[in-house]
Amino acid sequence: MNSTIERLLLFVVVFISVLYMPWWLTLVLLLVLAFHYPLYLEIIFFGFLFDHLFLASQKVPYLALGVTAVVLIIISFIRVNIRR
Secondary structure (H helix, E strand, O other): OOHHHHHHHHHHHHHHHHHHOOHHHHHHHHHHHHHHOOOOOHHHHHHHHHHHHHOOOOOOOOHHHHHHHHHHHHHHHHHHHHHO
16 A cells, blocks of 8 residues: 555544544554654644643643654654664
């Protein structure tokens, strides 16, 4: 399957996961995809979406967005060090 089509289908799957599945299951799915695909920037979008859907009344704005950005950076460093 084409990589672009595969990522698009996975985007739809994760989008549905954000809407209908528990947050921890969506988090596990995003972590697996972030390890599988190099520079999985879609995780930032899903952090932003999660903030606006479920964490609007939090004292810390954009908490999930910040967490997903940090997770993406950490996974990028781990991937670089594993390949050495």
